[in-house]
Amino acid sequence: MTNFCSIDDVDDPVGWIQSAVELKKKIEQDGPFTKNGKSVCLLFFNPSLRTRLSMQKASFNLGIESFIFNLNTEGWQLEFGDGVVMNGNTSEHIIEAAGVMSSYFDAIGIRAFASLSNKQEDYQEKILSQFVKHCSVPVINMESATSHPLQSFADMITIEEYKKVDKPRVVLSWAPHPKALPQAVANSFLNWSNRMDYDLVLTHPKGYELDPGIVGNATVEYDQNKAFDGADFIYTKNWSAFNDESYGQVVSQDPTWTITPEKMALTNAAKFMHCLPIRRNVIATDGVLDHESSIVIAQANHRITSAQAVLQKLLNVK
Amino acid sequence: MTNFCSIDDVDDPVGWIQSAVELKKKIEQDGPFTKNGKSVCLLFFNPSLRTRLSMQKASFNLGIESFIFNLNTEGWQLEFGDGVVMNGNTSEHIIEAAGVMSSYFDAIGIRAFASLSNKQEDYQEKILSQFVKHCSVPVINMESATSHPLQSFADMITIEEYKKVDKPRVVLSWAPHPKALPQAVANSFLNWSNRMDYDLVLTHPKGYELDPGIVGNATVEYDQNKAFDGADFIYTKNWSAFNDESYGQVVSQDPTWTITPEKMALTNAAKFMHCLPIRRNVIATDGVLDHESSIVIAQANHRITSAQAVLQKLLNVK
Amino acid sequence: MTNFCSIDDVDDPVGWIQSAVELKKKIEQDGPFTKNGKSVCLLFFNPSLRTRLSMQKASFNLGIESFIFNLNTEGWQLEFGDGVVMNGNTSEHIIEAAGVMSSYFDAIGIRAFASLSNKQEDYQEKILSQFVKHCSVPVINMESATSHPLQSFADMITIEEYKKVDKPRVVLSWAPHPKALPQAVANSFLNWSNRMDYDLVLTHPKGYELDPGIVGNATVEYDQNKAFDGADFIYTKNWSAFNDESYGQVVSQDPTWTITPEKMALTNAAKFMHCLPIRRNVIATDGVLDHESSIVIAQANHRITSAQAVLQKLLNVK
Structure with missing residues (x-):
């Protein structure tokens, strides 16, 4: 599996459910995994409670270090358009942002809601698909424009x-x-x-x-x-x-x-x-x-x- | 002890002071505790420097993982009223928020200042008391409307x-x-x-x-x-x-x-x-x-x- | 070395480059260092992507715990002037903020951009120099008014x-x-x-x-x-x-x-x-x-x- 973006990334839902429950029981019995040196970056374009906290807790349980990045308050606006002359409000293109973060972390989680103003862009998953295209590490959908598989x-x-x-x-x-x-x-x-x-x-x-x-x-x-x-x-x-x-x-x-x-x-x-x-x-x-x-x-x-x-x-x- | 919300949760202040100083010395000598798999969520409705950083450092010293959650910038507005028809600005009721976070973490810290506009609500500790009521894990007062026991x-x-x-x-x-x-x-x-x-x-x-x-x-x-x-x-x-x-x-x-x-x-x-x-x-x-x-x-x-x-x-x- | 604020803190750039590359290779081969009980606080007055994430990842790689503090959204406005009567918008003086954080952490990273409105203040490094003056632990320049040595x-x-x-x-x-x-x-x-x-x-x-x-x-x-x-x-x-x-x-x-x-x-x-x-x-x-x-x-x-x-x-x- 290279990404977790939608049901299409899941070959066997029933098998996944069984192994998820087994993993949960194992952690309840044995406690969190020891640190394995892996790390994940969780990017938020939108607010979150359960997704943020459950991803952090799950990472902790697996011995993975999680780093939060709130783009709107801690970073700047990203550009997702191809060939754009970036003399407006966007300061960094997804190509560079995804490339750099891919070189820092073992996986990247992204939360980016639908605009609800442009159906075509939403259903083409404009933001998520650009991350998938430009990231060289697995991408995790933490609620995209049209799906929320976690x-x-x-x-x-x-x-x-x-x-x-x-x-x-x-x-x-x-x-x-x-x-x-x-x-x-x-x-x-x-x-x-x-x-x-x-x-x-x-x-x-x-x-x-x-x-x-x-x-x-x-x-x-x-x-x-x-x-x-x-x-x-x-x-x-x-x-x-x-x-x-x-x-x-x-x-x-x-x-x-x-x-x-x-x-x-x-x-x-x-x-x-x-x-x-x-x-x-x-x-x-x-x-x-x-x-x-x-x-x-x-x-x-x-x-x-x-x-x-x-x-x-x-x-x-x- | 189930919570740390006020002096009423402290049976023996003098004894607490002594054991706190002993713990401090032990950590200074032996370094931080090894990770014990426990975790705490620190919820901020208001700004903080010492409380935030000292709670994170104290957690680290004890081998406890701490997770920060800034509700105003990273989440949404919570509802604290009973029976309210939530068709206004609040997106989640304290009942669910507290229930979910209690199921994720071993303790929850809360910082929620006084409104200074409603004396009765402030001195009834409207927010803190609702967390205590609806959390099933210990609640830590990180400065409430009327007290700051830490x-x-x-x-x-x-x-x-x-x-x-x-x-x-x-x-x-x-x-x-x-x-x-x-x-x-x-x-x-x-x-x-x-x-x-x-x-x-x-x-x-x-x-x-x-x-x-x-x-x-x-x-x-x-x-x-x-x-x-x-x-x-x-x-x-x-x-x-x-x-x-x-x-x-x-x-x-x-x-x-x-x-x-x-x-x-x-x-x-x-x-x-x-x-x-x-x-x-x-x-x-x-x-x-x-x-x-x-x-x-x-x-x-x-x-x-x-x-x-x-x-x-x-x-x-x- | 007491601080990393500019090239003046670097005695031998060529030697530093060599040892940096060796450290990188060592971590790639052996994985992150085990936790050593040390911690660093990363203070942001301005937005950041690479600096924030690379400092967190570098800390993680070295077994150092990093704590993020976004002053503008999570804290309050600091005062940097000497002798000021603080009855305006600043809530805490750098003297106290630096003193407290120095007592909590083993090093402090600071990101504070130039105002671009006052050349003298910018080139005197008004903010960074005050941190250096009042911190009793090493200060790391994460981009100051006039330099970005990392x-x-x-x-x-x-x-x-x-x-x-x-x-x-x-x-x-x-x-x-x-x-x-x-x-x-x-x-x-x-x-x-x-x-x-x-x-x-x-x-x-x-x-x-x-x-x-x-x-x-x-x-x-x-x-x-x-x-x-x-x-x-x-x-x-x-x-x-x-x-x-x-x-x-x-x-x-x-x-x-x-x-x-x-x-x-x-x-x-x-x-x-x-x-x-x-x-x-x-x-x-x-x-x-x-x-x-x-x-x-x-x-x-x-x-x-x-x-x-x-x-x-x-x-x-x-």
């Missing part, structure tokens, strides 16, 4: 841990949010769960259709109540519109889509999941989040599980 | 090191400052020194009275010169008004309260102390700070001494 | 590695830039290369003359084409005017000074060097940077080589 890997680990039937009914439900959010988490969740043996259902209001190529084999159900019927897992997430006409916009804040205990009662005692941060009483009510069926903290903890599995594979740590 | 612990270690009589006369003196500052350092200094065998005197202009429950057995003396008479230690600090009418306001900048060599001459060759940062020629003149009786650097160095004692106890490092 | 040390290591003749012709060429930049890199490059056995040429438009005391034995040639004739190394850098009349100003953006393949063709197959970050198609065209004669990435990598040599000497790491 999150989805953690999500699958969580579902496998909590599932009570071989083929659970897994429902990805849109929920309202006051601000326009990327589709990255929803996209990756669909990418990964399509590779698992799940009865996968996607539910959202009209206007929130996602990329059909990503939706894959998921059943699209516009009636949220019907979607929840018999569900084993409710995975909730807001995203802004994907269609060309209203790309990146909030086209509905319909409060009837908020997850409530009443809606959870429609399910097969489903576990409630969300990638966090979650806006309480907007995405889901306190009654849902404070109920024992919510597994959002365990899910967030598996961000360490997935991060250390990825780091181990990419950096060949033993 | 500072006061260091202050007591310093006084014990420099005192020449069994029961020194210790004077806490207000001094002027152009901006409104919290009462946290003064409060904690009173809390701790009330637990020691000191002849404790508090002096400040009218209008700067502190919480009587915190003042405790200290003698309040409005005449600064009288207060300084025979003092063994002058501990200076500015704070804004505590009374309901002018809470959090600057009600005086009286320059006659600035500490000068002339005032120090009234004392029993007192040592000069301040928590730093200190505004020279406002709080105290150059002549005071550059005199050999100033022990502010030694005092600041004991921030490592107190921090590593607290970390050792909370994380049970051996 | 960069120049790396530059010399690079030239020694790539030179094909005993006494190469080394050309420092000004190039245009939209913003006013300090003279620090150019100054240090001249300082260091004057100490080497080079045929040293300095070329720039009229109005960009540098301090004659720094130019030293370099030949000044106003015709860039003539300067490039027979060159073995082209070192490019922009700087703003040094003369009193237009200090710190952009007095020309003449695009004919941009480095192009045509200009490189005038040289003796010269290697192209720049300290980075570089504005493509302003300082040098893509054709120059993407050509095999560009060694800017190798040069940037030697920032680790120079940083770890300096840290080893200053902290006496074995």
Whole structure:
């Protein structure tokens, strides 16, 4: 494996989940690995809590030194365009930045959200793809414009841990949010769960259709109540519109889509999941989040599980 | 001990001081502890120099990995209210943030200053108390709305090191400052020194009275010169008004309260102390700070001494 | 050696280069040193990519713990004036800040750019010199107002590695830039290369003359084409005017000074060097940077080589 940028870099999701869980148990029993001299640089174009802290903790657990670099506050603006005359606001080209960092570190993590203003650039992964192109060491996607595979890997680990039937009914439900959010988490969740043996259902209001190529084999159900019927897992997430006409916009804040205990009662005692941060009483009510069926903290903890599995594979740590 | 949030978490201040000094000597002789696999997250809502660096150095000395997280620049705004519909500026509730970080780290340090605009919220320790409530690992107060026990612990270690009589006369003196500052350092200094065998005197202009429950057995003396008479230690600090009418306001900048060599001459060759940062020629003149009786650097160095004692106890490092 | 602030702290540049290369090879073969209990604090008043990351990586390679402190975002404004009544925007005096940090760490790195508004203050190294004065541990210049010796040390290591003749012709060429930049890199490059056995040429438009005391034995040639004739190394850098009349100003953006393949063709197959970050198609065209004669990435990598040599000497790491 050369990079961890999307599901396409994962040959065997089920095998990865198993080895991630084994690695987690090994570290719980034996403690962190001793330092192996390897190091990783974690680059943030956007804010982060879980991704930042879980990547640092995972590195620590594996004996890898992690270095944080916040480009916006600690560095300067990078240029991603080819052939640009750089007499404007950008001070360094990705070619040099990636080249230098590749020569310093054994891997580079990048967090760079969607612009939500230019669909083509977002879905071409303008920033991430330039890092991949110009880095000579493995690149780790710490949430890009259109995907967040470290999150989805953690999500699958969580579902496998909590599932009570071989083929659970897994429902990805849109929920309202006051601000326009990327589709990255929803996209990756669909990418990964399509590779698992799940009865996968996607539910959202009209206007929130996602990329059909990503939706894959998921059943699209516009009636949220019907979607929840018999569900084993409710995975909730807001995203802004994907269609060309209203790309990146909030086209509905319909409060009837908020997850409530009443809606959870429609399910097969489903576990409630969300990638966090979650806006309480907007995405889901306190009654849902404070109920024992919510597994959002365990899910967030598996961000360490997935991060250390990825780091181990990419950096060949033993 | 489950947390280190205030003097109430300290059963035996004198015993703590002794063991902190022993630990400091041990580390000076033997060097830092080897890594023990434990880790602590240090959360900053406000700027910091000594607290940040001494906590990192203390962690390093104890073989504990420390991770910094600056919420304002690296994360997003947290919600502390119960039952709030989070459709405004806050992106994550303390319940989730504390839950997740508790699952990642062995302890969590928090720095969250007083608002100085809402006395009730400040003195109910709105932020710190919510972290304590929702964290499942020890919480360390790195200066909260109303107290700064790591500072006061260091202050007591310093006084014990420099005192020449069994029961020194210790004077806490207000001094002027152009901006409104919290009462946290003064409060904690009173809390701790009330637990020691000191002849404790508090002096400040009218209008700067502190919480009587915190003042405790200290003698309040409005005449600064009288207060300084025979003092063994002058501990200076500015704070804004505590009374309901002018809470959090600057009600005086009286320059006659600035500490000068002339005032120090009234004392029993007192040592000069301040928590730093200190505004020279406002709080105290150059002549005071550059005199050999100033022990502010030694005092600041004991921030490592107190921090590593607290970390050792909370994380049970051996 | 007590500090690493300028070429004046370096007794034997050639010997330093040799031992830096040996240390680099040793670490490549044997891996990072084991932790030695030493620690360094890296203070940033200005943004940084290579300096920050190379100092962290170099510290890691030597078993030294590094702690980052961004004063502007994580701390507060320091006062550098003597005797100032600090009732304005500065919260802490350098005397206390340097004293405290000296008591916490084994060395302190400082990055503080030129103001470009006060030539006298810049060339008196107002900030760096105050740190040197008030720190009781070694101070490392991570780019000050007028010099950047870690960069120049790396530059010399690079030239020694790539030179094909005993006494190469080394050309420092000004190039245009939209913003006013300090003279620090150019100054240090001249300082260091004057100490080497080079045929040293300095070329720039009229109005960009540098301090004659720094130019030293370099030949000044106003015709860039003539300067490039027979060159073995082209070192490019922009700087703003040094003369009193237009200090710190952009007095020309003449695009004919941009480095192009045509200009490189005038040289003796010269290697192209720049300290980075570089504005493509302003300082040098893509054709120059993407050509095999560009060694800017190798040069940037030697920032680790120079940083770890300096840290080893200053902290006496074995």
